[in-house]
Amino acid sequence: MSKNVKDLRSLKQKKSFFFDLDGTIYLGNKLFPGILELIDTLKNKNKNFYFLSNNSSKSTSDYLKKLKSLNLDVSLENIILSQHPTMDYLKNQGYRKIFLMGNQxxxxxxxxxxxxxxxxxxxxxxxxxxxxxxxxxxxxxxxFLFMNFPYIATHLDDRCPTEEGYIPDAGGIACLLYKTTERMPRVFGKPNKEMILFKLHQTGISPEDAVMFGDRLYTDIKMGINAGITSCLVLSGESTLKMVEESENKPDLIIDGVWDLLDVL
Ligand SMILES: [Mg+2]
Incomplete structure (x- = not known):
């Protein structure tokens, strides 16, 4: 979108680029145009870049296989899943013995x-x-919840989209536990700022040098705002300009898709 061009140029100075995946980098199993070139450009310009997902059903190495199957030339350090800020918290707080409700x-x-x-x-x-x-x-x-043990969650998405439709996600399981125990966990995935801040902290990058790209106002953009970094909405996913007008989560920038970055980086 041309109205942002001047502001978009400011992205050239950023050091860390955070990208949502579905609706931002690909839709279903189809990469958006320009993505492979964008990754090359980010690498050539020595930018830090990360792909973010709340999906904690897989380990990072299994998730990497999924991204490689889409031809994305990335490595483990380019992936941020909601288990990462969660494990960061557990380590910082000195927790070692974990009751993990999760896949093998x-x-x-x-x-x-x-x-x-x-x-x-x-x-x-x-x-x-x-x-x-x-x-x-x-x-x-x-x-354990009735005994008041500390209780946290990687993320609380209510449902997860699949090719066959929605299936229950961690948020659905949390509601089931809530009905019985009236307890809800502290959460680390999107839209919580920890998902971004733990990585900035690890890499010594300050929030003003980072930008978040995503297609959802109430997760991606909200998280960017919460973390105090620049937020950029892409219109290639589920949000429209009308939704921006009606939302309290206003992005700093709006572009059609991340391919628009190729002109400004
Ligand atoms: Mg998305």
Whole structure:
């Protein structure tokens, strides 16, 4: 969109670029035009860039395989999943013994990061996108919640889109536990600023040198605002200009799609 061109040029100075995935980089399994070139440009200009997803059903290395299957030439350090700020918090707070409600793939990542997984003697309950959930695990978690154990979640999306339609996500599981225990977890994924700030902290980049691109006002743009970084809405996904007018989450910039960056970087 030409009305932003002058402001868009300011992006050239940014050091860290955060991108949502679905609706921003691809739609379903189809990459938007210019994405491969954009990644090359970011690499050539020595920019930090990250692809963000709240989806904590997979480990980062399994997620990397998914991105590679779409021909994206990226590595582990280019991926931020909601389990990352969550693990960062757990480490900073000194938690080691975790009751993790999550898939085997995610459990392996937690163990590789030095956490001990237990459903008997945990220090904290961590809810993720658990597609291997059993009634037994729910019951055990409920008992600890009634005993007032600390309780956090990687993210709280209500539902997850699939080719066959929506399926329950971590937010749905959290509601089930809430109905029984009246407890809701502290959350780290989008739209919480921790999803961005833990990475800026790790890399020593200040918020004014970072920008977030995404297609959802109430997650991507809200998170950019919460984290105090520049926010840029892409119109290639679910938001329209009318939705921007009606939303309280106003982006700093609006572009048709991330391919518009190729002209300004
Ligand atoms: Mg999106």
């Amino acid at each position: 793939s995610l459990k392996e990542e937690f163990e590789n990061e030095g956490f001990q997984l237990t459903e008997e003697t945990p220090e904290i309950i961590v809810l993720a996108f658990d597609q291997e959930l059993t009634y037994d695990r729910l019951s055990k978690a409920t008992r």
